[in-house]
Amino acid sequence: MNSSNVSELLRTYKGSARIWNPARLEKVNLSSMPYSIRILLENVLRNLDGKVVTEEDVKTLINWRDNIGREIPYFPSRVILQDFTGVPALVDLAAMRDAVKKVGGNPKIVNPLVPVHLIIDHSVQVDFHGTSYALERNMELEIERNIERYRFLKWAEKAFKNLKVASPGFGIIHQVNLEYLAQVVHLARSNGRLIAYPDTVIGTDSHTTMVSSLGVLGWGVGGIEAEAVMLGQPYYISIPEVIGVRLIGEPREGVTPTDIVLTITEILRKRNLVDKIVEFIGPGVSRLSTPDRATISNMSPEYGPRTAYFPIDKETLRYLSLTGRRLEHVKFVEKYSRKIGIFREESSPEPEYINVVEIDLGEVEPSISGPSNPEDRIPLRMVREKFIQMLNEYIEEFKKAGASVDFYVKAPLELDGLKMELTHGNIVIAAITSCVNTSNPTLMIGAGLLAKKAVERGLSPKPWVKTSFAPGSPVVVEYLKKANLLQYLEALRFHVVGFGCTTCIGNTGPLPPKIAEAIKSNHLYAVSILSGNRNFAGRIHPLTRGSFLASPLLVVAYALAGRLDIDLYNEPLGLDPNGQPVYLKDIWPNIREIREIMEKVINPSDFRKKYSKIFKGSEKWRKIQVEESDLYPWDEKSTYIRKAPFFEDLTLEPPELKDITNARALVLLGDRITTDHISPAGSIPVDSLAGKYLIEKGVKPEEFNTYGSRRGNHEVMIRGTFDNVRLRNLLTPGKEGGWTIHIPTGQLMRIYEASQKYKEEGTHMIVVAGTQYGAGSSRDWAAKGPYLLGVKAVIAESYESIHRSNLVGMGILPLQFEEGQSWKTLGLTGKEIFHIEGIQEGLYPRKKLRVRAVREDGSEVVFNVIARV
DSSP states (O other), rough: GGGGEEEEEEETEEEEEEEOOOSSTTOOOGGGSSSHHHHHHHHHTOOOOOOSOOOOHHHHHHHGGGGTTTTEEEEEEEEEEEEHHHHHHHHHHHHHHHHHHTOOGGGGGGGOOSSSEEOOOSSOOSSSSTTTTTHHHHHHHHHHHHHHHHHHHHHHHHHSSTEEEOOOSEEHHHEEHIIIIIISSEEEEEETOOOOOOOOOEEGGGGGGGGGGGGGEEEOOOHHHHHHTTTTEEEEEEEEEEEEEESSSOOOTOOOOOHHHHHHHHHHHHHHOOEEEEEESGGGGGGHHHHHHHHHTHHHHHHHSSSSEEOHHHHHHHHHHTTTTHHHHHHHHHHHHHTTTBBOOOTSSSOSEEEEEEEGGGGGGEEEEOOOTTTOEEGGGHHHHHHHHHHHHHHHHHTTTOOOHHHHHHHEETTTTTTEEOOOOEEEEEEEEEHHOOOOOOOOHHHHHHHHHHHHHTTOOOTTTTEEEESSSSHHHHHHHHHHHHHHHHHOOOOOOOSSGGGGGTTTOOOOOOHHHHHHHHOOOOOEESSOOOOTTTTTTOSSSSSEOOOOOHHHHHHOOSSSSSTTTTTEEEOOOOEEEEEEEHHHOOOOOOOOOOHHHHHHHHHHHHHTTTTTOHHHHHHHOOOOOOOOOOTTTTTSOOOGGGTOOOSSSSSOOEEEOOOOOOOEOOSBHHHHHHHHOOOOOTTTTHHHHHHHHHGGGOOBBBBBTTTTTHHHHHTTTTTTTOBOOOTTTOOOOEEEEEEEEEEEEEEEHHHHHHHHHHHHHHEOOOSSTSSOOTTHHHHHHHHTTTEEEEEEEEEHHHHHHHHHHOOOOEEEEOTTOTTTTTTHHHHHHHHESSSSTTOOOOOOEEEEOTTTTSSSSEEEEEEEO
8 A cells, every 4th residue: 555545636725735535545434434533544644654654554544443452653743732741841851952962962853843832821820819900910920930930941942943832821721722723634834845634633731632622633641752742753552442422412401511511521431431532423513512512522531531522514614713713724624624534514424433322412400520520420409418418428537537527517707807607518719710611602601691690689709719710711801801791700709810720720829818727727628619620639729628610600609609508499699688589590691692692792803813922922921031052051959940860871772671579569549549649730738848848948938839830840749749638548547648658667657758768778669559540630740750759560450541651651560450350359458568570571562460469477469460551
């Protein structure tokens, strides 16, 4: 097979372009293939060179159903980064340049070969809120705190070709990608000729999947994999199972896109979709706007697949036009995608999937999810009942620990001259946040209308609620202003606090000291509610025991109520000035009035205007000065940017594989240990080892910033590894946080300190865990941190795919218990000595290795594990 057989010219607005058309393959029924497989097929055809990509790869992909799990080389067209994961990736590249220079090479050969965009969106924190000056002050603080990191990024933009950095204040990475960066189809010059090909992307953030709603195949990867692609290497993808999700029915009045995605998350999380691709099909797809689809695709990491794909269709074209893409390009997207068979019509035959799941949109009801997992959906009608159940379980935990908590506790306090009482279930954080929902005009205008009606009825949020509004794009503020709705959100203290991730990633900022003290001293089950995509334990704020995901409309409603233990269907949100009760149904907007406003206030010119300066930056950004140089001028005194230690012993030959002998379990963990548990992203506690390190370096506690912002400094990150306040290491039952037992001494120690003691003793370390190890963010430091601690392997029941890849990339061996086995069924306590045998003979995917766990009494537990490399 020769790629010239499928290559042809297509007339475009820039001239005739070379394309590679899978539809020209002989004896291939393209219409039976999932759309994502068609895009991968075009990719291998276009990159077929007989060396990296071979005819065998093409045949393998054509017969994809018979080759599930076989690897093929894949070349994504671009890479997208956010600053928390992007800084360590670029620090790695800068350190690589030093390493190349050290061995006598040209450091400039370390340079991205594909377009790379870095969007700064993860650093802004909600220090100021509820005021008209909150946005300005938070942005000023962001620059002050992160000036060193931002200087590094400006150096990187000058030093590396093909890298563009978007300055703070222009929006959240995935919303920027959806509204501006994504082209759907590229039309570009390569080797002197014009070529056209599908837009594909990988990103160092797990929610990169959001852009798959636009027909752009995209997903999150670890920083290590992203670096390889940036440097021109292929991304080796195992051919995935592709699952069809057939949407039928039509959403009922009062049901929001958030309700739909929370329902989909609950249903699909039970289907074990890790490493698979989901494609949405069926008549229900046509009833969803692109922003609705984006809400669904954004949360695909929460329900498991590699990505959640919506094929290109007429709605895709409508959205491209609405968001200011050039009309000639939109027409070309349609022409090209029809030509190569990746355009979906309602009459198109349904592809043949490995399996099909059917979901009726008409059965979706208003919901929230929590208290600590996105898939834990609670119908709105059951929230009060469920919360009381959670509270009883919380109190029971204290009883088991020999303590007590009063179910009816009331903590009196005075705040800004107002006397009040805090109790269990009070909402202390209410945040309209995250691109998962703020990218959706239906939800934003809906929240604005609900706020308007609430203000008109004389309602206001309870004084103990910290309110904030962080849209994923400045365009949102523009259309809310045009609709005269922003003023009503501000009247309810939902002032804009920043254009970034904020509360969704734990950049919530501090609670008022009196409220924080009342929660701590009374062990209150305090609550946060947010329009985000994740609510893992300890993520949103260390003092909120439960965090609940909800639509922006419900975030506003719950802020008015001030408590979670309310029946929103039958209890009033509050009383108007005349003492009359106001119910949720009284202020809930209908879809017709939302759509009428959308048609009037959203137009392409706003998108073009707001994004025209994204890579020029704000005035403050332009004032940051750096000198150009091929090598980064490392500062040994820096507490933000340190040379990555991963390339210090760089050799041309890979090290020998060796069996792991006489290893100890550094931690013994249960199910669903997230990358947040392994490597926290939020605030750095003063009494933590990372905090003590910073104090020793002369950093004041108020200048600590967050773990996420310190990822360019391995000394901070290694001390923060496994130091999440909600981590439960079962070697230390009854004690939360970054603690473990050193074996055999039995000494209670910080995990970092125990790892250093094991290193001094020459003892290898492993991690033992349950199901879904490494769920959540793509965070490569969740692999880098354990690597620097000295962890050699992880033995778990199952893994999230991105984290498993990151472990492999760092040289940590991900091992999986055989079906039906776990550390519990095998009777392991974590105090054994572990020997892992069969490594030195060589490794390959799913190879079985032998583990001998020697108990304290000398008896052995012998079992097999599967190498997930």
